[in-house]
Amino acid sequence: MAHLSRIISRQVQICGRTFAGGLPKQCRNSLCIATYSRALQKGPASPTGSYRQAALLHSSSQHLAKKDTQENNDSRALVLHKQIFEDVHPEIRTKANFLKVLDNFTKRDIRRRGHVEFIYAALAKMKDFGVHKDLEVYNKIFDVFPKNVFVPTNFIQSLYNHYPRQQETGIAILEQMEYYGVMPSADTADLIISVFGFRSHPMKKFRRILYWFPKFKHINPYPLPDPLPADPVDLARLALKRMADDRKAEFKVYQREDDETESNVKTYVTSIQTVEQQKMLAEHPKDIPVYVEGSFRLWLKDKQVYYHILRSDLLEGTKDQAMKEKEWVEDELTKNDEGRRRWLDPVAFVENVPEGPVFAICITGSSCQESLNTWIKGLQEDNPALKQIPVVFKLSSASTQLAAVQ
Template sequence: MPEFGVEKDLEVYNKLLDVFPKEVFAARNFIQSMFNHYPRQQECAVAVLEQMESYGITPNSQTRFLLLQIFGANSHPTRKYQRLMYWFPRFKHTNPFPVPAEIPSDPVDLARLCLQRIAPDGNSQVTVYQMPSTEECEDGTMREHTHLVGIQSPDQISLLSSHDPSLPVLVEGPFPLWLKKTCVYYYVLRADPVPSENQEEVVDHERCLYYPLSLDLELERDLGDDDSFDVDDVEEGPIFAMCMTGSGDERTLGMWIRGLQVASPVLTRTPVLFRLSSGPRELGPAAEREREPQGEEEEPEKRRMEQ
């Protein structure tokens, strides 16, 4: 069905169920219902309903009529249909950030949709720095320009304007983002966390030799009542902007940085470090050989560009 593009067509699923002969597999008494009358045929119909469930297809009244006519009211396919009709309407509108049914095929529209979903602020503004196009060079070769779409909120602009120019900013990525079966990659512009001068060191009295050990027990509580858990506080630097592009090289990302300098002139005096990963690769012997060090010919992972 995915090969022919009909995996989300409800009418096709009803046609598949209509292939079963009518009133042949239905149980005539409670003993046949108890011993799973015609099990292979019921398993086949349940598999069809499970595929509808995996693709999010809600059955209709015709599906119910076919199941009752083929297997009866006490069969496993009919019970599967009842469960689908019970849970699907309840979970249909529970997601506050629903994904559109049709993912846009245009890379600019897709990047705009993805950036708006992961933006921290609803007032964030999407800017298209470059549209996909083809340019003919002087030597007759054709150069393709990929799309470049960025997003930045007013709070991020003010945060970047107050950044210390002596401290570098980092361009990191690519980071994956999945929308249904579509995977896209985005890049972030951030800075390292600034250590607080007024932060006092927290001393654990139970693990310090300079303080007396104390034991505080609540006798009314059982050991099974302790539902607390440890959380590691990881300090992360501020995120100034995000972007999506079809080519994650330094030249394209440098164009993004130059576009951000219009709203934040502090970037003209701030060093920019590119911390780019190689992205996803296919695992195998060839990939393992590529990951071996090449000596002096290996390029460094981090490059610095001062503007």
């Protein structure tokens, strides 16, 4: 047991802390005490091996303690940097003030200490200032990095993740630009090269964005204007034109927000109807009701509108006509080929389709009963047959429907 006492004395020297009685004081993570207990249980062992094992355990404990301390300091610094942006009053959160905060940070310290935490705080607060789609602001955030510090100087450094945390921060900036559809420019490339070099992960991300963004820019056959119109009536016109599926469909505004009405509801009422829908509504039986259903959600980029439809149940005559059309498709195109018939005619089984014909679509500002009554009155002026048809309202909330689906 003599060598065990030597092991313990060496551990005491490693820890550097003893009580008055000479007993070793417990370390923060109890790794040294665990080493003592294992050594006493195993009996005699090589002093050199036990010493090395204890030294490795103690060094690993110090490394973990330093890592925890660094993470706590980083989170504390992130909170402090976020507080700088939160101190700006909501009424003056503009692009100019956001750039002013960035300039104050870059001028405060030439070494840019804490720039990583500051950049993450700036990215989190960009939407509050309304600059989350501004390329100039993103280039200004890249300018916060110190220049020519993180550039790899040899092949080995460029092969591995040189300054990984700073490169992850640069990738985070590009990912946020990608999320909001901001196309980087040549100035962005110059800033990335001056900060990280050409052979770096942020530069790879930049080249991938530059490759894929132009390919997806014109992939939508129904492109939307950029930016979207701020007027809700123009936004409703854009949404209804996309749903009407007819370039000759007639768009009408039955009420505007500044119009005086009997119900005193300050909202807009817009509607769209095609010539075919007017013919279908004129031929609709007078004893079968039509339904006003909604609201349904429609997304236009990052904006959403709610619309209602006027429809009826699927009639028996419509089913027979649809089945005749199905037989024509089978005779002329499929040549008795079951697989080809199902591929060419995916809606052949019309009797399984619960929806009926849609006669009109509307978008209102409030989606209330009064605004829908205004819509029906406007439709009755354009479709006299609707005055003799009973109208049933089947209203529900779009958020409730979304919650039910989830």
